[in-house]
Amino acid sequence: MLKLGGFAVSNYYNKVKVALLEKGIPFEEVFCMTSQDEAYLQRSPMGKVPYLEVDGEFLCESQVICEYLEDHYPEHPLYPKDVFERARVRELVTVIELHMELVARRLYAQAFFGGTVSDEIKKHVEKDLSKGVRAFKQLAKFSPFIAGADLTYADCAAGVHLPLVSLSSKIVHGRDVLEDCAPVKPYLKMLNERPAFRKMNDDRKTATEAMAAARAKKS
Numbered sequence: 064m065l066k067l068g069g070f071a072v073s074n075y076y077n078k079v080k081v082a083l084l085e086k087g088i089p090f091e092e093v094f095c096m097t098s099q100d101e102a103y104l105q106r107s108p109m110g111k112v113p114y115l116e117v118d119g120e121f122l123c124e125s126q127v128i129c130e131y132l133e134d135h136y137p138e139h140p141l142y143p144k145d146v147f148e149r150a151r152v153r154e155l156v157t158v159i160e161l162h163m164e165l166v167a168r169r170l171y172a173q174a175f176f177g178g179t180v181s182d183e184i185k186k187h188v189e190k191d192l193s194k195g196v197r198a199f200k201q202l203a204k205f206s207p208f209i210a211g212a213d214l215t216y217a218d219c220a221a222g223v224h225l226p227l228v229s230l231s232s233k234i235v236h237g238r239d240v241l242e243d244c245a246p247v248k249p250y251l252k253m254l255n256e257r258p259a260f261r262k263m264n265d266d267r268k269t270a271t272e273a274m275a276a277a278r279a280k281k282s
């Protein structure tokens with residue numbers, strides 16, 4: 064049985080989780096937080112979540128894990144057959160993660176964790192995020208899925224990352240950077256009507272509430 068390590072608030076954990084659910088692969092969830100402890104680094108060398116345990120061996124990096132899942136479990140494919148179209152899916156995943164989520168992540172301390180972000184960082188993020196969003200708008204098809212007619216790994220990425228990009232920019236910059244990309248909202252709603260996405264999001268909400276309650280109890 065595959066074991067997915069991490070926690071249900073993490074967008075990268077949820078990207079892999081929703082792919083496993085969509086593909087119908089049985090897996091066990093192993094709750095763990097990020098850590099730089101030696102024992103945890105043996106499972107996840109950067110100390111991040113998620114990791115995947117396969118027969119006592121560990122894989123890190125969500126996209127690497129998705130590639131492994133696709134190679135090992137070709138049933139219910141989440142990549143198109145055509146090689147160029149497969150590259151298109153990877154292109155979308157990379158734009159969403161490298162040029163949108165990772166950029167917006169610099170706002171999360173202020174948006175979600177009660178911290179503050181300097182004006183300089185806010186300015187850099189605004190500039191870089193606008194380029195990422197421009198690229199995304201150019202590439203995303205919404206017909207009805209982000210890379211075309213079928214659900215792919217690009218939807219697993221978009222479904223977990225876009226809401227965070229929207230919300231963090233709205234909270235910190237006062238404007239949702241995706242607000243003028245009209246198809247995003249109905250697209251996310253359509254994804255959430257799928258049982259796999261609904262389960263992932265229900266689990267995420269429950270975990271988020273539990274985390275907030277634990278924090279409130281501490282303070």
Ligand SMILES: N[C@@H](CCC(=O)N[C@@H](CS)C(=O)NCC(=O)O)C(=O)O
Pocket residue numbers: 072073074075076097109110111112113123124125126
């Ligand atoms: N590139 C990594 C990103 C994973 C990631 O950043 N996960 C966050 C949680 S959502 C994390 O572990 N943060 C802790 C850290 O960066 O040390 C992946 O695709 O798996």
